[in-house]
Amino acid sequence: MYRTLVGVGMFCGLLIAIVFQGTLPVIERNRAEALERAVFAVLPAASQRTTYALTPEGEFVSDTDAVGQRVHAGFDSDGRLIGVAIEASGMGYADTITVLYGYAPEQEAIVGIRVLTSKETPGLGDKIEKDAVFLENFVALDVRLDPSGETLQHRIVTVKRGQKTQPWQIDGITGATISAKAIGEILATSSERWVPIINEQLEQLVAGESDDES
Amino acid sequence: MTSRNRKAVIGTDEFIKGIWRENPVFVQVLGMCPVLAVSNTAINALAMGLATAFVMLMSNTLVSTLRNFIPKQVRIATYILIIATFVTIVDYAIEAISLDLHKSLGAFISLIVVNCLILGRAEAFASKHRVRHAVLDALGMGIGFTLALLCLGGVRELLGDGALFGVAVFPDGFEPWIVMILPSGGFFTLAAWLLLINHMQQRKEAKTGRVQEVPR
Numbered sequence: 001m002y003r004t005l006v007g008v009g010m011f012c013g014l015l016i017a018i019v020f021q022g023t024l025p026v027i028e029r030n031r032a033e034a035l036e037r038a039v040f041a042v043l044p045a046a047s048q049r050t051t052y053a054l055t056p057e058g059e060f061v062s063d064t065d066a067v068g069q070r071v072h073a074g075f076d077s078d079g080r081l082i083g084v085a086i087e088a089s090g091m092g093y094a095d096t097i098t099v100l101y102g103y104a105p106e107q108e109a110i111v112g113i114r115v116l117t118s119k120e121t122p123g124l125g126d127k128i129e130k131d132a133v134f135l136e137n138f139v140a141l142d143v144r145l146d147p148s149g150e151t152l153q154h155r156i157v158t159v160k161r162g163q164k165t166q167p168w169q170i171d172g173i174t175g176a177t178i179s180a181k182a183i184g185e186i187l188a189t190s191s192e193r194w195v196p197i198i199n200e201q202l203e204q205l206v207a208g209e210s211d212d213e214s
Numbered sequence: 215m216t217s218r219n220r221k222a223v224i225g226t227d228e229f230i231k232g233i234w235r236e237n238p239v240f241v242q243v244l245g246m247c248p249v250l251a252v253s254n255t256a257i258n259a260l261a262m263g264l265a266t267a268f269v270m271l272m273s274n275t276l277v278s279t280l281r282n283f284i285p286k287q288v289r290i291a292t293y294i295l296i297i298a299t300f301v302t303i304v305d306y307a308i309e310a311i312s313l314d315l316h317k318s319l320g321a322f323i324s325l326i327v328v329n330c331l332i333l334g335r336a337e338a339f340a341s342k343h344r345v346r347h348a349v350l351d352a353l354g355m356g357i358g359f360t361l362a363l364l365c366l367g368g369v370r371e372l373l374g375d376g377a378l379f380g381v382a383v384f385p386d387g388f389e390p391w392i393v394m395i396l397p398s399g400g401f402f403t404l405a406a407w408l409l410l411i412n413h414m415q416q417r418k419e420a421k422t423g424r425v426q427e428v429p430r
Contacts, residue, residue: 123392
């Protein structure tokens with residue numbers, strides 16, 4: 001009895017190990033490609049990227065072993081910094097929504113957004129990924145710093161469809177009010193934290209392009 | 215009919231019965247968890263059906279091969295071990311093929327382990343029959359399961375999204391029935407299919423005047 005169990009167990013273990021080893025490089029390549037696509041989607045002008053980690057001391061390092069939250073800096077073909085892609089998440093209508101958004105320091109604006117994970121209601125809440133008018137908000141969403149450089153001049157806010165008058169407002173979606181507000185809230189919270197840090201450390205990000213990994 | 219011929223007929227019967235007479239979804243009503251949950255689009259349904267069919271084929275083959283070596287007391291544990299191994303393999307394979315597909319099937323890939331259909335075929339059929347028959351049985355049941363899932367997924371995607379396999383079918387004016395891609399749509403569609411198939415079965419019985427044995 002034990003012989004059979006041990007035998008079958010060992011055979012199964014071996015099989016799993018072989019398949020795991022075989023598929024691991026493909027899976028990792030797929031993940032890297034998916035990340036690359038997402039970064040270039042939110043920073044349309046970028047053509048190469050470097051991943052930085054924000055260390056506890058508040059500095060950006062491009063060392064891949066560094067601990068800390070990661071951001072992806074996108075550069076154009078001349079190595080000029082286009083913007084930074086940042087991951088942010090928050091509670092949506094159904095579950096946590098995770099987005100990647102691109103912040104362009106030169107324009108002082110969010111220039112692109114992509115929903116990475118969401119379980120919003122199909123046909124209603126998932127319009128945050130498909131609705132053309134809604135996505136239009138993130139071509140240039142103003143996140144200007146106030147003169148002190150520590151906070152944003154205007155916090156991002158979601159308004160009712162058709163009532164957008166300022167560049168820092170998000171034109172909401174009728175029928176997906178909560179999901180659209182959630183996106184606004186996620187971006188507002190994350191941009192308030194990241195925009196001052198990035199602007200302060202801008203030189204490190206530009207300097208880092210010499211050891212670009214791609 | 216010679217005995218050789220009869221054997222061949224038995225072989226085809228093992229194959230055919232899973233597709234129609236003993237269809238795992240429409241007749242046995244087994245494995246409802248993936249049937250209702252991931253039949254929201256035709257692609258998801260097809261991937262889920264194929265993954266389940268692959269696991270069933272491999273586990274049936276192995277269980278049937280080892281049927282004389284597995285002691286009765288630990289047979290269920292052994293079957294689960296074998297099934298879980300192939301589910302893990304499928305999980306890695308799907309992730310390697312397409313991350314998006316892996317994401318949309320989510321936890322339901324791992325849940326194939328506890329699909330009563332697969333354990334049921336291992337215990338009720340593969341452990342008592344020769345490898346050839348076990349393979350045919352698994353192929354039949356697997357194809358039957360995949361077709362049933364496609365029937366659900368196709369209808370739900372068509373009505374709920376106006377598309378089939380992601381290709382728009384209806385003209386732009388079509389207002390999608392959003393309820394069909396929500397969980398309740400799964401129940402509606404399954405009920406409609408069961409109604410249709412039972413109705414056809416009853417009509418056939420009334421015609422031939424013979425009550426067909428429904429397997430339990």
